[in-house]
Amino acid sequence: xxxxxxxxxxxxGFRPRRRTSSFYERALSASDRELFEDALDVEGVDGEVALLxxxxxxxxxxxxxxxxxxxxxxxxxxxxxxxxxxxxxxxxQTLTETATDLFEQFIxxxxxxxxxx
Numbered sequence: 001x002x003x004x005x006x007x008x009x010x011x012x013g014f015r016p017r018r019r020t021s022s023f024y025e026r027a028l029s030a031s032d033r034e035l036f037e038d039a040l041d042v043e044g045v046d047g048e049v050a051l052l053x054x055x056x057x058x059x060x061x062x063x064x065x066x067x068x069x070x071x072x073x074x075x076x077x078x079x080x081x082x083x084x085x086x087x088x089x090x091x092x093q094t095l096t097e098t099a100t101d102l103f104e105q106f107i108x109x110x111x112x113x114x115x116x117x
Contacts (some may be wrong), residue, residue: 017103045080052077056103074099 056073059066075096082092095096 045084049080052080070103072098
């Protein structure tokens with residue numbers, strides 16, 4: 001961009017070209033479109049990782065017996081971490097298996113501790 005075109009862009013009344021609606025955006029309600037616009041500005045997966053961790057914690061606290069939901073949450077978390085840290089497929093699989101085993105051990109210990117009370 002040249003200095004002249006930048007100056008022209010900064011003129012009052014300049015409007016950037018409106019981007020076209022995406023395939024998904026067209027199916028959203030007006031209020032969801034605004035949230036979708038905000039989501040487009042997010043870079044990286046840190047927010048998603050934090051949200052997944054929150055949901056996994058809630059599962060552990062509220063429904064520790066739902067091991068299938070827990071496994072799914074862990075798989076999603078590992079997928080997000082794989083993208084963030086660029087893990088290989090085998091590394092991600094090992095991490096998933098290890099995390100799942102640890103959580104299942106935790107659930108077993110938590111459930112047996114709850115039975116003792």
